[in-house]
Amino acid sequence: ADKPNVMILATGGTIAGTGATSTTTVGYTAAKVGVERLIEAVPELKNVANVKGEQVFQIASENMTNDHWLKLSKRVNELLAQRDVDGIVITHGTDTLEETAYFLNLTVKSKKPVVLVGAMRPSTAISADGPINLYNAVALASSKDAAGRGVLVSLNDQINAAREVTKTNTMTTDTFRSTDLGALGYMVSGKPVFYRGTARKHTTDSEFDISKLDKLPAVNVVYSYANATRTAIDAFVGAGDEGIVHAGTGNGSLSTPVKAALTEARKKGMIVVRSSRTGTGITARNGEANDDELDFVAADNLSPQKARILLMLGLTKTHDTKALQRMFMMY
Numbered sequence: 001a002d003k004p005n006v007m008i009l010a011t012g013g014t015i016a017g018t019g020a021t022s023t024t025t026v027g028y029t030a031a032k033v034g035v036e037r038l039i040e041a042v043p044e045l046k047n048v049a050n051v052k053g054e055q056v057f058q059i060a061s062e063n064m065t066n067d068h069w070l071k072l073s074k075r076v077n078e079l080l081a082q083r084d085v086d087g088i089v090i091t092h093g094t095d096t097l098e099e100t101a102y103f104l105n106l107t108v109k110s111k112k113p114v115v116l117v118g119a120m121r122p123s124t125a126i127s128a129d130g131p132i133n134l135y136n137a138v139a140l141a142s143s144k145d146a147a148g149r150g151v152l153v154s155l156n157d158q159i160n161a162a163r164e165v166t167k168t169n170t171m172t173t174d175t176f177r178s179t180d181l182g183a184l185g186y187m188v189s190g191k192p193v194f195y196r197g198t199a200r201k202h203t204t205d206s207e208f209d210i211s212k213l214d215k216l217p218a219v220n221v222v223y224s225y226a227n228a229t230r231t232a233i234d235a236f237v238g239a240g241d242e243g244i245v246h247a248g249t250g251n252g253s254l255s256t257p258v259k260a261a262l263t264e265a266r267k268k269g270m271i272v273v274r275s276s277r278t279g280t281g282i283t284a285r286n287g288e289a290n291d292d293e294l295d296f297v298a299a300d301n302l303s304p305q306k307a308r309i310l311l312m313l314g315l316t317k318t319h320d321t322k323a324l325q326r327m328f329m330m331y
């Protein structure tokens with residue numbers, strides 16, 4: 001009775017996946033097992049918290065959409081406003097887990113812990129990683145030490161910040177890494193050990209409020225490489241998108257045709273964010289392109305997929321590129 005009350009919101013993914021045999025670790029079906037069975041599979045959960053489950057979605061996370069995010073964030077906020085909810089764990093497919101985590105990091109209005117968790121091996125596999133990951137996530141969400149740190153991601157005995165973490169490997173259980181800046185800490189026998197926090201604003205310090213929104217601005221990502229053409233950029237402009245994130249080569253460099261297309265896009269009112277496909281480091285303002293002159297925004301060290309999220313939320317407040325640039329230095 002004196003244990004924290006933790007809600008597990010299940011959304012699908014491999015953690016809820018089933019394979020044909022115990023050695024099937026690719027080619028299995030994600031999003032099969034319901035939240036009650038996930039909880040039953042780890043009886044140790046009741047040693048750390050009073051857990052309750054809720055099946056929010058049952059999808060593979062490549063099918064996650066803006067609409068799912070709005071619904072999930074609203075539900076998290078509703079639950080965390082309740083006195084009898086002390087923390088939330090969200091089970092999620094790993095493919096877009098970092099995106100959902102960052103969206104919640106910017107839209108959840110509470111200091112109570114929110115932890116995202118997934119697995120790389122389906123629930124039916126030998127040495128499935130789901131149960132230990134779920135145990136650690138519930139233990140983390142039960143901990144007072146996890147409060148006020150923004151949305152956290154915990155797999156493979158590590159604790160990562162939503163803003164920093166990314167999936168780095170298609171198969172292995174150590175896939176979630178904060179490649180640029182490092183993890184926040186570790187889970188040791190069900191206890192979090194933190195070494196640092198994030199310096200960027202999140203949750204209760206965030207200016208973004210999705211409580212009255214039922215739709216987010218259309219923003220897509222375009223990827224660059226040798227010989228890249230402007231076709232995709234022109235298509236996004238034609239579709240009426242409000243913003244575009246360019247996953248650029250190197251420090252967000254722009255080839256001649258890409259620069260021409262993005263310049264025209266901006267003149268038509270589209271907001272352009274320059275980011276990098278390299279995975280680490282800052283895409284510096286006025287570095288590889290003169291953002292002042294082009295009226296572009298630089299993504300700082302956000303990955304293209306996370307820059308898309310911040311741009312969508314930013315566009316719910318302003319279309320002023322200076323104000324948007326400030327957000328990219330702040331969140």
Ligand SMILES: NC(=O)CC[C@H](N)C(=O)O
Pocket residue numbers: 012013014015030059060061062092093094095096118119120121
């Ligand atoms: N390991 C996983 O969770 C990947 C399964 C699936 N593609 C998903 O993201 O939901």
